[in-house]
Amino acid sequence: MVNYGLDLSAVERERALPDLVAEGDELDALVSAETDWSRPTPAAGWTIAHQIAHLAAAEVEAAGSEHADLDAAAGAAKPRSVLLEQWRTGRAEVAAELRDVPLHQEFPWYGARLTAELMVPLRLMETWAHGQDVFDTLGVPHRPTGRLRHVASLGVVGRELSFHAAQLPPPAEPFRVELTGPDGQTWAWGPEDAKQHVRGSALDLCLRVTHRRSLAETDLTAVGEDAQKWLDIARVFL
Template sequence: MADVIDDLEAEHDAFEALLDELSPDDWSAPSAAAGWTVTDVVLHLAQTEEAIPAALAGEISGVEWRRFGDDVDTAMDAMVRSEAATPADIFERWRSARQASVRALRAADPGRRVQWVASTLKPRSLATTRLAEHWAHALDIAVPLELAYPDTGRLRHVAWLGVSTLPYAFGLEGRPAPALFCDLTAPDGSSWQFGDPSAPSSITGDAAAFCRVGAQRLDPAASGLRTEGPDGEIALRLLRNYAST
């Protein structure tokens, strides 16, 4: 489990470096997350990181979002609205939370599932979801402010998350999970492959675009990704690498 937690910590480091670049005006600027400023995005990440140690200890059932709304998006927005603070305080709150969450993940029983948002996850998968969320929200900050946030090999975890949750996504549509092969080109030009190459349906193309589609930061039609077979196109449409309910 150490590999993904190491990469989560590296993603945290990259995110912190991005925040260190921000001017005071940047913190109040609109992010690419609808309705949220940059400060709101960081507060959301702090709130959700803070829930990890308690969830892993069995003290709470993950992020207790149902107290704030009937669906995840509405609840997360209400949570952010309930705890306004200065950018400096929120930055420090996130720093403390990210350190505590990594410590808790490293100490966790790797085989014990815990409740997290809409499902139960083992610690490795939980670490992967946190990496994916920090990466996606880093884009929400970097893109509108025209700041650099380079794609890295850590996106392999994000791509794996998208592929591994497709059966759940198909189930929500009342469809059986199809056999699917994904052949994705990594940021360094290597190939990341998921699934059976003989599967009747496939998705091929840029891994970073695949991850952005899964984060709903890129329209599938604009991604340049290629689909084949009876289920390739719908798989790309249903692709998600975050929790929902």
């Protein structure tokens, strides 16, 4: 099972679930107003319809599929109204399921197994990241919100995942990560005296760990060789 190091209590889940629902609703409002779902997005070979089909397939399976491209292509071939309704129904069903299941119940996730406590922020992360592709396609500003904290947390505590995926040994030293949230507040992880530091905007870290922006396109800075390497290879998915 992938270890993100998160410990989501029942109270925290109650806070996170409304954010998951809100993230889906925001993207829904955007794509519902767009009639041409055939427009290509930044993901090579994927249109807006592919992006929504991918999210709809993951919702239906409550976990995602190892055959994302095939699932997206199959879904994108459906009529827009059918695909939109499928996605809406799936979102509601998954939110209800994640609200009621035990936090440590396991789900399959792209070849791995994750607990329900991880599924809430992961579903939000996927919705936000694929939504970013759609916002970019339509040239609409994607206003950052406090919901990004869930995505940023996944990126920070999933640091070892980045090194594992790059086939590198995980750093032995702790990291200090300080991010500026959308409202100007500071979000921080790790000991203040850590030699490895990462600083920048929360939005830019989220864009980086979801591979929506290159490091050069962000304001992120690092002190320490391991911290710099992490920003080079950062990711929040397998």
